[in-house]
Amino acid sequence: MEKINILTTAFNSEKNIVEFITQINLTMKKNQIKNFKLIIVDDGSNDNTVNKIKEFKKLNSDIKIKLIVLTKNYGHHPAYKLGLKYCSGEYIFLIDSDLQEKPADLIFIYKMLVDEKLDALFTFYKKNNNFLSVIFYKIISKLFFLKINQNMMTLRVFTKKYCKFLNGIKNENFILSRMVNDIGLKYKFLEREKLKPKYPSNYSLSKRATLAFDHFLEIGDNFYLNIFIMIFLTILIMIGLILRILINYFNAESVFNSGFTTLSILIIFFGISNLFLLVLILIMNSRLLKYQKNNENIFVSEEID
Numbered sequence: 001m002e003k004i005n006i007l008t009t010a011f012n013s014e015k016n017i018v019e020f021i022t023q024i025n026l027t028m029k030k031n032q033i034k035n036f037k038l039i040i041v042d043d044g045s046n047d048n049t050v051n052k053i054k055e056f057k058k059l060n061s062d063i064k065i066k067l068i069v070l071t072k073n074y075g076h077h078p079a080y081k082l083g084l085k086y087c088s089g090e091y092i093f094l095i096d097s098d099l100q101e102k103p104a105d106l107i108f109i110y111k112m113l114v115d116e117k118l119d120a121l122f123t124f125y126k127k128n129n130n131f132l133s134v135i136f137y138k139i140i141s142k143l144f145f146l147k148i149n150q151n152m153m154t155l156r157v158f159t160k161k162y163c164k165f166l167n168g169i170k171n172e173n174f175i176l177s178r179m180v181n182d183i184g185l186k187y188k189f190l191e192r193e194k195l196k197p198k199y200p201s202n203y204s205l206s207k208r209a210t211l212a213f214d215h216f217l218e219i220g221d222n223f224y225l226n227i228f229i230m231i232f233l234t235i236l237i238m239i240g241l242i243l244r245i246l247i248n249y250f251n252a253e254s255v256f257n258s259g260f261t262t263l264s265i266l267i268i269f270f271g272i273s274n275l276f277l278l279v280l281i282l283i284m285n286s287r288l289l290k291y292q293k294n295n296e297n298i299f300v301s302e303e304i305d
Helices: 017-030 049-059 076-084 103-115 131-143 160-167 176-183 205-219 221-250 260-294
Strands: 004-010 036-042 065-070 091-094 120-124 152-159 187-191 300-304
Touching: 004 017, 004 076, 017 036, 017 049, 017 103, 036 049, 036 076, 049 065, 049 300, 065 076, 076 160, 091 103, 091 160, 103 120, 103 152, 103 187, 152 160, 221 260
Parallel strands: 004 036, 004 091, 036 065, 120 187
Antiparallel strands: 065 300, 091 152, 120 152
16 A cells, blocks of 8 residues: 555646656655555546546556546536546645646655644645636625635645545535544644646636535535625615605605605616525526435546556
8 A cells, every 4th residue: 555645637638748757756755655646536637638638647557546537527626536536545645747846845744744743734825816716715704704715725735534534524515624624633834825727717707606516515504694695684674765765756746856756766777686685596406406316426437557
């Protein structure tokens, strides 16, 4: 059994996957670590990623690589969750394959984890200049009372014990950044450098939107409580505005001289707000039903050792 498992995911990564594997191997060799296995979960790539990995394996049979090919694109976090089930080493390394995280940092945090007898060591980068990302995490954390590590990196090292806890989580809506708060045990954060991407990111706007809904699913009652409070308040305001118009009408006052236009605009605004919130609830319920009905099974089309 390998002492170390290095887990990563790939999606349409044909341009960088060979360079990534090469960097991992060189880092391990440089630090005289021989007993390791690289586990790659291909998340339904529709380019030449899988073939690139297979070709590399044939030419470098001395490097232990396990390739797990998914039937479709399930997403970054579900792919990692599946990959964890294949990890049996004493220590598990997680790192993205997009070359934005340094393989050398794995060794640094691994040694710190062992020296300080930690269960897990997570990393974050100091600055986030992505405006949309900053706004997204601030809205989620403030409105729904979540503790989200905004600048958290995939780069991390944890023990077999910690991995066992992760694999024991029954919630199919698995999000890496939330696992820190949910599990506990002895862990630490460390700041590391995140490199600029060499190639365009595969993390599209639609995937970010899906991640946003996944965060909502995780927060459960807090989300629905806040939404229903907002709906209740907007309904009360609308009733108050309508009553104001009716009172003026029955008192034989001129409706148009008593702020009718302003009141009408406010009623329309709060009506649209209510409609938006109700639609949001319907979307959330449909996603919850999907998870309950299908249990979000992830299907593997191919495994290569």
